[in-house]
Amino acid sequence: MKPSMPSPATPMTDQPLLGPPPPVLDPGSPAAFNESARALADAEITPNLAHWERQGSVSRSLFEAMGRAGVFGIGVAVEHGGLGLDLAHGISFVRAVMREPAAGVCTSLSVLTHLVAPLLARHGTPGQRDRWLRPVLAGRCVASVALTEPGGGSDLVRAVATTARPEPDGWLLQGEKTFITNAPLADVLLVLARTTPGTSALGLTLFLVPADLPGIVITPLATAGLHASPTGRVSFEDCRLPREAVLGRPGLAMVLLAGILPEERLAIAAGALACARWALERTARLLGASDQAMPELAWWDAEIEAAETFVDAAAERIGGPQDQLDAALAKTAGARLAQRVVQDCARLSGPGAYRDDEPAPAMLSALRDVRVLSVYGGSCETVRDTAAAELLRGALTPTQGPPTTTQATPTAP
Ligand SMILES: Cc1cc2nc3c(=O)[nH]c(=O)nc-3n(C[C@H](O)[C@H](O)[C@H](O)COP(=O)(O)OP(=O)(O)OC[C@H]3O[C@@H](n4cnc5c(N)ncnc54)[C@H](O)[C@@H]3O)c2cc1C
Structure with a gap:
């Protein structure tokens, strides 16, 4: 993607009457972007970093502030509500955040910026983009990507034991995921499940799963690093998903x-x-x-x-x-x-x-x-x-x- 017309990031809350407006990313030029990314990190991340590390999780307000600033839309096309910028800008943002030891914050934000938002923009249906991409971009929806299981995360094709069985009106999801970034705060999980028995790479499907669905239990995990990034285990017990929960096509x-x-x-x-x-x-x-x-x-x-x-x-x-x-x-x-x-x-x-x-x-x-x-x-x-x-x-x-x-x-x- 090449840099293109900026889309103004719409503030979700009223701006304070006094003081400077909250910083937003400036897609005008690489230099302006870099400067605005640093200003954003200085204003919204650095002052809270020690607190988040101590409490073992970033706050939801971080996602709201980053959404207002346009962070989750860095790599999303303008027609889908993003800034339409290339990966160099995404990397520039990572470097701006990592001027402090903020790898936990960076990890939590990257799940949305570098995985969920671009996947939804590229492969979501108009309905999925309306329901999930818009709130993700605005920072109103925290998302996780749930691939790894107790049986492994490196060799997913073999390791995934979570199943989604076709039902007349949708899918029945069953299984467990672990080490899932953002899970304790998540509103939606992008879940990898086996839809065809066996070990074929074409037997796996991605599903958009609301985190409050009956049958889902999310348990926080304590980790030895990335303390600001909330991590969790997620279990799915007879979760009923509608047909339109599939992202892309079954098997792909x-x-x-x-x-x-x-x-x-x-x-x-x-x-x-x-x-x-x-x-x-x-x-x-x-x-x-x-x-x-x-x-x-x-x-x-x-x-x-x-x-x-x-x-x-x-x-x-x-x-x-x-x-x-x-x-x-x-x-x-x-x-x-x-x-x-x-x-x-x-x-x-x-x-x-x-x-x-x-x-x-x-x-x-x-x-x-x-x-x-x-x-x-x-x-x-x-x-x-x-x-x-x-x-x-x-x-x-x-x-x-x-x-x-x-x-x-x-x-x-
Ligand atoms: C803090 C944290 C956050 C995470 N967030 C997410 C997330 O959001 N979503 C998600 O789905 N997953 C997440 N994960 C899981 C992560 O992606 C997996 O742990 C990773 O892919 C490794 O998979 P595994 O645990 O199955 O390790 P294994 O495949 O069991 O490997 C364990 C270790 O064995 C060694 N090893 C493996 N293969 C070889 C080989 N061929 N040669 C030599 N050594 C080898 C490696 O050192 C490896 O680290 C997270 C993990 C952590 C720690």
Whole structure:
């Protein structure tokens, strides 16, 4: 998608009579967008971050503020109520948020910005867009993507045991999902379920499931990182869904997911690298110019910059034949590099890095969060296997040029 005409983000609540209006994203130019994204993060996220980390969840007001500002419509076409911007803008927003160790906030927002909203815009019926996309864009509806199950999230085609049985008037949903971001706050869940028995990739379907449907139980999960991001387990006991709950077509879930997961993986890679950059800059300030560790930090700086450049290049060519390979390489390399950098920065920062009583999230939050970034969005090892398969395919192709397949198997977000 190319940048196009801005759609004014309509405020949902009355603006205060005094004081500046709440910040909104400015799609006028990349520089204006970046500046407005930073202003938005400074106004709505930074002041609340410590509180959300302590309470173990962002508040619904975050989604409302981000909806007002246009965040969930960054990658949604203007005719569907979004800003109609490309992935580079989505990544720019991630970097603006991650100028603080705010990976939990970023994770919760990304589910809507990089998964739910674009999936609804691209594959939703007019009725589904009216019912779900509009409130998601406005920040009135919190959404989750529920793919992972107790039996696994990497190999979804084999792991999904949740079933949706066809009934005369719709579907009967039965099963359990786990590690679902935003579930404790969710109004709607995008649920992956098996609609044809067996282990065929074409036996899986995505359903739009209202979270208050009879038969649904959502239980919060405590996690070792991303404290601001609410996570939960969801069980479905004889949930009756209407026919129109299917997103896309029955059996095509993996095709829809394969089309969107590269974008999410690039956003995760950008977030991981931003986390590394935050740790690096904080450590450099702490140590000072004359510290003997500064040359070591300079190496890390160069590696982060190279990885960021790769993410930017991959985002530029998203939608092309190399999507799966690009996203797999960026996700694996970005998350692993970030883990090494943050660990090293914590070591160089001394015992202060392990303090858990800082007034604002600091090195310990980054340390906790960075580990998770190599697990979700497909664990680094399984994403690495995707990259290896794509590389091999490219190497075995007799003609010159990049690999041409885009049909790698998706894993959970
Ligand atoms: C904080 C958090 C939020 C999440 N949010 C969501 C969400 O919103 N929606 C959702 O559907 N899921 C979500 N997940 C689940 C996540 O996507 C899965 O945990 C992830 O895809 C890994 O799947 P798995 O748990 O089945 O791990 P497994 O596939 O069981 O793998 C476990 C570990 O084994 C190792 N491994 C696996 N394969 C290989 C291999 N070939 N070689 C070497 N090592 C290997 C890896 O280290 C991997 O991390 C979330 C997870 C976390 C932790």
